[in-house]
Amino acid sequence: MTRLNVLFCLLAILAGLDAIAIPLHHEVHEKRERLAPRWTKLDRVESHKLLPMRINLTQTNIENGYDHLMKVADPSSPRFGQHWTSEEVIEAFRPSKQTEQEVREWLIRGGIPANRISHSDNKGWFAFYATTEEAERLLYTEYFEYEDSVTGGVMPACEEYHLPKHILKHIDYITPGIKLLAPSHSKKDAASLRKVSSLSSRNTHDLHRVSGVVHTDPNDLSTCDIAITPACVAALYKIPPASSAHPNNSLGIFESELQFYYQKDLDSFFTNFTKIKNGTHPVPANIDGGQQATDDPFYAGGEVNLDLMLAYPIVHPQTITLYQVDDYIVQANQNDTYTFGFNTFLDALDGSYCTFSAYNETGNDPYLDQEYPDPNTGGWQGQLMCGVYKPTNVISLSYGGQESDVPISYQKRQCLEYLKLGLQGVSFLFASGDSGVSNYPAPYGIDGPTGCLGPNLDIFNPTWPGTCPFVTSVGATKVYPGYTVNDPESAVYDPAGFPYAVNFSSGGGFSNLYSIPEYQADAVANYFKKHDPKYPYYSALANDTGDIRLLPDIEALAGSTGGIYNRIGRGIPDVAANGDNIAVYNGGEFGLSGGTSASTPIFAGVINRLNEERLNHGKGPIGFLNPSLYANPSMLNDITNGSNPGCNTIGFSAVPGWDPVTGLGTPNFPKMLEYYLSLP
Numbered sequence: 001m002t003r004l005n006v007l008f009c010l011l012a013i014l015a016g017l018d019a020i021a022i023p024l025h026h027e028v029h030e031k032r033e034r035l036a037p038r039w040t041k042l043d044r045v046e047s048h049k050l051l052p053m054r055i056n057l058t059q060t061n062i063e064n065g066y067d068h069l070m071k072v073a074d075p076s077s078p079r080f081g082q083h084w085t086s087e088e089v090i091e092a093f094r095p096s097k098q099t100e101q102e103v104r105e106w107l108i109r110g111g112i113p114a115n116r117i118s119h120s121d122n123k124g125w126f127a128f129y130a131t132t133e134e135a136e137r138l139l140y141t142e143y144f145e146y147e148d149s150v151t152g153g154v155m156p157a158c159e160e161y162h163l164p165k166h167i168l169k170h171i172d173y174i175t176p177g178i179k180l181l182a183p184s185h186s187k188k189d190a191a192s193l194r195k196v197s198s199l200s201s202r203n204t205h206d207l208h209r210v211s212g213v214v215h216t217d218p219n220d221l222s223t224c225d226i227a228i229t230p231a232c233v234a235a236l237y238k239i240p241p242a243s244s245a246h247p248n249n250s251l252g253i254f255e256s257e258l259q260f261y262y263q264k265d266l267d268s269f270f271t272n273f274t275k276i277k278n279g280t281h282p283v284p285a286n287i288d289g290g291q292q293a294t295d296d297p298f299y300a301g302g303e304v305n306l307d308l309m310l311a312y313p314i315v316h317p318q319t320i321t322l323y324q325v326d327d328y329i330v331q332a333n334q335n336d337t338y339t340f341g342f343n344t345f346l347d348a349l350d351g352s353y354c355t356f357s358a359y360n361e362t363g364n365d366p367y368l369d370q371e372y373p374d375p376n377t378g379g380w381q382g383q384l385m386c387g388v389y390k391p392t393n394v395i396s397l398s399y400g401g402q403e404s405d406v407p408i409s410y411q412k413r414q415c416l417e418y419l420k421l422g423l424q425g426v427s428f429l430f431a432s433g434d435s436g437v438s439n440y441p442a443p444y445g446i447d448g449p450t451g452c453l454g455p456n457l458d459i460f461n462p463t464w465p466g467t468c469p470f471v472t473s474v475g476a477t478k479v480y481p482g483y484t485v486n487d488p489e490s491a492v493y494d495p496a497g498f499p500y501a502v503n504f505s506s507g508g509g510f511s512n513l514y515s516i517p518e519y520q521a522d523a524v525a526n527y528f529k530k531h532d533p534k535y536p537y538y539s540a541l542a543n544d545t546g547d548i549r550l551l552p553d554i555e556a557l558a559g560s561t562g563g564i565y566n567r568i569g570r571g572i573p574d575v576a577a578n579g580d581n582i583a584v585y586n587g588g589e590f591g592l593s594g595g596t597s598a599s600t601p602i603f604a605g606v607i608n609r610l611n612e613e614r615l616n617h618g619k620g621p622i623g624f625l626n627p628s629l630y631a632n633p634s635m636l637n638d639i640t641n642g643s644n645p646g647c648n649t650i651g652f653s654a655v656p657g658w659d660p661v662t663g664l665g666t667p668n669f670p671k672m673l674e675y676y677l678s679l680p
């Protein structure tokens with residue numbers, strides 16, 4: 001025994017390794033295979049530094065989540081619409097008593113005093129501060145600092161860590177651990193803040209001049225192929241004017257990234273195109289220092305104005321609740337993919353999601369992103385907001401990013417939260433993306449010139465969080481020149497320069513992370529059977545490499561097959577609505593805008609109106625939409641023309657039935673209403 005030990009140490013020294021003697025009854029729990037190029041490994045973290053440790057416990061019943069959700073969302077279920085309370089959701093998903101007890105005992109034996117350990121509201125986490133030395137001893141690991149070349153932020157991480165064998169099954173992951181999440185604010189970011197000033201970072205929200213006359217008269221639909229007015233939207237989807245406003249049926253809209261509305265723009269729009277009174281504005285719901293409006297036309301937000309101008313004419317006199325998320329400093333950091341990762345938003349809607357709710361706020365750690373109170377001057381000085389707003393029945397989010405950019409555990413945990421809120425009756429609608437089968441090309445994305453994946457930059461790149469199977473992903477359609485609102489619409493495609501700076505087409509494709517959900521299985525199978533896109537494909541789901549990117553897995557697999565899209569992933573979008581040539585005012589100017597940013601609030605507005613009718617009939621809100629949509633595709637207008645180009649291909653084609661361009665199609669309000677009123 002002794003000899004062996006000595007030999008072990010000598011070898012280690014000879015090989016120049018930082019050997020840690022791992023006890024026999026311990027095993028590696030997480031290990032990083034590869035460091036993404038944006039990160040640089042620096043020095044060891046000083047041993048006295050405090051680390052905010054979080055132990056993510058394995059939750060029970062996650063595998064049952066889908067079944068739970070289908071029981072309340074599948075129209076053929078006898079329990080359709082019988083949504084859960086938040087307490088029921090917490091109880092159903094909390095880790096087992098055995099897990100809680102064994103992990104707590106291990107921590108205490110490992111030198112973490114019981115009174116330092118707190119347990120989150122959702123029972124899913126243990127949280128405590130530990131010095132680096134304590135954490136290294138507990139996990140048989142070494143912490144280094146890693147610098148992110150994109151934001152300049154630095155965070156601690158290890159390459160692997162070890163747990164006793166009997167504990168492995170109780171723990172999903174530990175942070176700080178192997179994951180590298182770009183911090184949202186570092187001193188460097190704060191210093192560069194002043195440079196950030198203008199409109200939305202995405203070109204498709206910039207205004208374009210109207211060539212031709214636009215008729216504001218609601219009876220005149222002759223110019224809907226030039227500019228989409230509220231009258232055109234109402235005619236396309238047969239939406240009658242709203243009359244009632246149930247007090248519990250406000251439409252929720254999410255904004256971040258410096259999107260402040262300008263009331264004068266709303267007023268100009270209301271005056272010219274609607275009967276809505278000047279001064280009408282959203283119900284404010286500010287989160288962690290978010291701000292609603294601006295008085296300066298220069299700062300008018302193209303995204304928020306667009307969202308409000310599409311949703312108001314559909315839902316008014318119902319109200320709109322505007323969730324403005326994160327303080328100015330966090331929002332202004334547009335180079336960071338994670339500054340609008342939706343977690344602080346979800347924290348505010350569901351306190352049990354807020355992992356820091358029981359956390360001692362003293363000693364905030366500069367490594368953690370979106371930390372509140374914000375240590376930066378001028379940032380939000382209040383506590384992180386947890387469970388402060390009851391979510392509206394429907395929430396429209398015209399935001400997203402590349403699925404391949406977001407750590408798998410981060411996405412999956414968040415996706416589960418959409419499931420949990422779906423169980424409680426909330427519908428989430430996300431824009432499917434504006435770049436067809438690719439994603440935002442440089443300089444809008446961080447993935448080089450094409451927005452596509454793989455060594456040859458030719459692999460399709462779907463948009464998160466629409467890929468999560470528990471939300472509804474919304475694509476975009478267009479009324480092409482010469483056509484009217486009485487003709488079928490087509491999938492949108494505007495080549496770069498006509499009129500937007502980037503190629504614009506309806507985001508669509510197949511997830512590299514989530515498998516095809518049951519509710520969608522027939523629709524996707526039908527698509528491949530009758531309309532095989534004929535591109536080479538691979539069949540894979542990314543493993544949890546723990547790395548910042550999904551990419552390595554998929555790159556390797558696709559590379560060996562030559563495939564350019566995933567044949568076994570969840571398909572997006574689910575549905576579509578108009579998203580081009582939308583008449584808006586922004587910063588005092590009239591013009592045209594577009595994007596799946598536009599189609600999403602249209603579809604969300606329609607769902608809110610359906611909920612309104614259901615509430616007026618003494619029923620509950622619909623909640624998670626997809627199972628009922630896929631069960632009744634005939635209540636949507638099937639789109640069968642056009643495609644979604646990207647990655648040097650014409651993309652997928654819109655065909656009869658579901659397709660990865662426009663999903664099941666656009667709303668037919670009377671048919672949807674009849675159907676949803678027939679459900680319990």
Ligand SMILES: *[C@@H]1O[C@H](CO)[C@@H](O)[C@H](O)[C@H]1NC(C)=O
Binds near residue numbers: 116361362
């Ligand atoms: C919590 O914060 C208070 C000061 O605000 C401090 O005295 C106390 O030690 C902290 N507790 C822990 C467990 O860190």
Ligand SMILES: *[C@@H]1O[C@H](CO)[C@@H](O)[C@H](O)[C@H]1NC(C)=O
Binds near residue numbers: 062173416
């Ligand atoms: C822990 O992480 C897993 C994913 O690895 C996620 O599904 C789960 O929701 C997380 N637990 C909590 C309490 O957030």
Ligand SMILES: *[C@@H]1O[C@H](CO)[C@@H](O)[C@H](O)[C@H]1NC(C)=O
Binds near residue numbers: 247248
């Ligand atoms: C609205 O919701 C609240 C709280 O859930 C409830 O007490 C109230 O009765 C609802 N109002 C109506 C008109 O249904």
Ligand SMILES: *[C@@H]1O[C@H](CO)[C@@H](O)[C@H](O)[C@H]1NC(C)=O
Binds near residue numbers: 264268271
């Ligand atoms: C409403 O606001 C618009 C834009 O500022 C303005 O042109 C119009 O005169 C206003 N109408 C009323 C009735 O105040």
Ligand SMILES: *[C@@H]1O[C@H](CO)[C@@H](O)[C@H](O)[C@H]1NC(C)=O
Binds near residue numbers: 214216271272590
């Ligand atoms: C909106 O109304 C104003 C005055 O009421 C008018 O000057 C302007 O041309 C109108 N804009 C459009 C796009 O019709």
Ligand SMILES: *[C@@H]1O[C@H](CO)[C@@H](O)[C@H](O)[C@H]1NC(C)=O
Binds near residue numbers: 195334
């Ligand atoms: C974002 O990154 C680009 C390229 O690295 C840089 O030119 C720009 O100044 C950065 N913007 C901010 C707000 O830091």
Ligand SMILES: *[C@@H]1O[C@H](CO)[C@@H](O)[C@H](O)[C@H]1NC(C)=O
Binds near residue numbers: 502649
């Ligand atoms: C638009 O797509 C074409 C290929 O379809 C590509 O050559 C071009 O570079 C793209 N333009 C922009 C601005 O992304």
Ligand SMILES: *[C@@H]1O[C@H](CO)[C@@H](O)[C@H](O)[C@H]1NC(C)=O
Binds near residue numbers: 540541
């Ligand atoms: C994920 O891991 C499994 C089992 O190790 C392997 O068979 C599969 O090919 C991996 N998937 C990818 C995309 O690498």
Ligand SMILES: *[C@@H]1O[C@H](CO)[C@@H](O)[C@H](O)[C@H]1NC(C)=O
Binds near residue numbers: 483488491641643
């Ligand atoms: C079909 O879509 C193409 C663009 O892909 C468009 O040019 C054409 O006008 C559309 N046809 C109809 C009937 O809308």
